[in-house]
Amino acid sequence: MKMIKTEKRVLLLTSVLVAIALNVHRLFVLLPGEARNIGLPWVFNAPELAYQTLFQFGFCIFFGYLNLAWLNWNGEKGNKHLVKNLLSNAVFFAVLLAIGSASQKLFFQNVTNVRLFRLGYFFRLVTSLGLIAILVKIVLLNRIQKRKEQENEQLKTAYFDAEIKNLKAQINPHFLFNALSSLSALVRENPQKAQDYITHLSKVFRYSLGNHQEQLIGLDKELELLDSNIQLLKMRFEEALQVHIDVPRTQGIRLPHMSLQPLLENAVKHNYVSKEIPLRIDIFQENGALLFRNTLNEAVYKEPSTGIGLLNLNERYNILMGHSIEIEKTEDHFTVKLPLIP
Structure with a gap:
């Protein structure tokens, strides 16, 4: 289903906020002394912060488009279609999780605790996916509401058209009756x-x-x-x-x-x-x-x-x-x- 401009704008702003919110604590790296080690189990620098934030932003954008533009969440298609959509999200999540953690580890080579690193990546992406899922749900509900309003408007228009045709159909016979009555009198005169x-x-x-x-x-x-x-x-x-x-x-x-x-x-x-x-x-x-x-x-x-x-x-x-x-x-x-x- 094609996304409208408003939906794209909301997805963009939400992705930016999610990416910044889940990585803002990394700014402690800029603080002096022991404070810079808060929440930083490994050496962390500004380029890595930028990379991780941009990857998470792209992650949010991808799943937004996946669910709002590429997958059809129409509930009328049945449970099989629902399971297919959920599996698609799960597969892409696993792929992006592997790509993100592996690429960051490869590019910066500063991970001392691999398990903790992967858990942190998993937590951030799961949280991002959960927040995007809320956004997707809101957008889908809004689409359903708009579709119902359009259907109601179409039904209303169809009803009014039928009503108008019925009312106009009454005019000609009514006018003809009066015209013939006048003609009848005029014929005699x-x-x-x-x-x-x-x-x-x-x-x-x-x-x-x-x-x-x-x-x-x-x-x-x-x-x-x-x-x-x-x-x-x-x-x-x-x-x-x-x-x-x-x-x-x-x-x-x-x-x-x-x-x-x-x-x-x-x-x-x-x-x-x-x-x-x-x-x-x-x-x-x-x-x-x-x-x-x-x-x-x-x-x-x-x-x-x-x-x-x-x-x-x-x-x-x-x-x-x-x-x-x-x-x-x-x-x-x-x-x-x-x-x-x-």
Whole structure:
């Protein structure tokens, strides 16, 4: 498994500290008198101290890479794989112990007690191996934790994608139902306008289906889609529907696809619309939010609400934006605030 930069840096610093800590007592050789013999059963000099420290540093680096980069400690591979890794560590330990003790004895030729010399070497390398083993264990646990977090994030993303597809799948049938209801009324009143209505309706569906893979869409494109829907409604209501849009065409601002369409549908669906009492809709930005506000003149015999529109929109905002929409209702106006995040 490939080591990341942070792991390499931690291994390097740990190896330096271990090598220095297990050989620092050799600095007594620089002290005058009897103090220089503390912990020094044989003659010991600065070059030998440097050699021994560097060898122990290399020892720590080697076993760090052996266990973190070359051996796979994945517990799912079974006991045989575990035994193989342990044997590999044991073999390399024995080889490096023999190389280290033999080379130092050969180069400096100052060992008077071979047994004590070998025991000292064995103790230092075993201690080094134990400390590196602790480091390896910590790194492996950290890898496992990161892998679990990545898996959880992938599962979360997959769940959200499935949820979004399910929610978006509800939009088109909901919109089609309302569009056909409007078309039915328009056919009886003005067949020629009904033909124009069908033309605009096909444009809306072409736009909607052409962006079905996008979860978030630019505000400019969303306003273009809204304008197409407004044209459809104006064929039916004419001057009884007044829509005023005051939104700067800022690039980079996105929102869930088809966020404004259900708000427009609900405003028309639940209010009495006539030339005497026109339905006024204002769309504008305020304090980092897009406000959709319509006058409130609830129809006496309004269509029954399915509850799909606002609930669907709020769920999509929670999943994609991490924020909920806000709804305000007064005696005169109904306002929906949509958070905008660049």
